[in-house]
Amino acid sequence: LSRLPVTAQKEKLCCTENGPIRRNPAGNVARPMVQKLPEPQDIKACLEVQDFDTPPFYSTSSESFRNTIEGYSVPEGIYDPIVRSLHNLAHLFLNGTGGTTHLSPNDPIFVLLHTFTDAVFDEWLRRHPESAVYPLENAPIGHNRHHNMVPFWPPVSNAEMFATAPENLGYSYEAEWPARPITLTEIITIAVVAALIVVAIIFTVTTCIVRTSSNKTEGRQPLLGEQYQCYDDQDSRHNDKTQSVV
Ligand SMILES: O=C1C=c2cc(C(=O)O)[nH]c2=CC1=O
Numbered sequence: 001l002s003r004l005p006v007t008a009q010k011e012k013l014c015c016t017e018n019g020p021i022r023r024n025p026a027g028n029v030a031r032p033m034v035q036k037l038p039e040p041q042d043i044k045a046c047l048e049v050q051d052f053d054t055p056p057f058y059s060t061s062s063e064s065f066r067n068t069i070e071g072y073s074v075p076e077g078i079y080d081p082i083v084r085s086l087h088n089l090a091h092l093f094l095n096g097t098g099g100t101t102h103l104s105p106n107d108p109i110f111v112l113l114h115t116f117t118d119a120v121f122d123e124w125l126r127r128h129p130e131s132a133v134y135p136l137e138n139a140p141i142g143h144n145r146h147h148n149m150v151p152f153w154p155p156v157s158n159a160e161m162f163a164t165a166p167e168n169l170g171y172s173y174e175a176e177w178p179a180r181p182i183t184l185t186e187i188i189t190i191a192v193v194a195a196l197i198v199v200a201i202i203f204t205v206t207t208c209i210v211r212t213s214s215n216k217t218e219g220r221q222p223l224l225g226e227q228y229q230c231y232d233d234q235d236s237r238h239n240d241k242t243q244s245v246v
Pocket of ligand 1: 099
């Protein structure tokens with residue numbers, strides 16, 4: 001705020017009762033758990049949560065990607081009422097306008113935080129195409145698949161926005177994501193391919209050794225081996241003019 005022109009500093013940036021934007025990052029001494037920001041490994045962990053959402057499709061849902069990225073679960077997905085992580089933790093860390101619901105959009109960090117949260121969601125959609133299922137019913141009002149998102153106009157449903165960005169929405173995120181863990185199927189495939197390569201190598205090497213050694217053995221044999229001697233004996237018998245042939 002101090003970097004704004006003096007006139008802007010005196011003005012209310014937005015029409016709230018809260019006055020100018022306030023930040024006191026990591027300053028909430030009453031809540032030590034919100035004195036830190038989320039870590040990169042928290043992003044990695046939440047990207048591995050399998051299901052998009054789980055009953056009751058609320059802030060108490062456990063093992064739900066939606067509730068985890070929102071920040072009501074530990075980053076691995078287990079719901080814990082005292083935990084604040086990821087998106088919520090970033091809000092609460094700001095400890096001021098940006099940490100107060102309904103005022104937080106007044107802090108410009110809001111846009112960055114929510115854009116990054118959407119980028120994580122986009123990456124999750126990409127990694128879990130098989131379990132990317134938006135709740136059809138039983139979610140709170142406005143949060144079922146075909147409900148329209150309030151307050152957008154013209155109306156747009158949750159289902160329409162439950163889509164990967166570049167392919168469906170016309171924008172993309174430039175972010176480096178932690179490596180995806182190898183799945184069991186991939187481990188089995190790699191093991192089978194590696195085993196086949198090892199067998200092929202052993203077969204090739206063995207064949208070469210056998211051929212080389214048999215070539216060597218053949219090479220050492222006298223040109224006139226037993227069979228040639230045999231022919232030789234026969235020939236000499238035929239040629240022996242002293243023996244009568246019957
Ligand atoms: O502005 C917000 C403030 C929040 C505080 C929490 C919390 O978990 O206590 N969550 C928030 C979300 C916001 O958007």
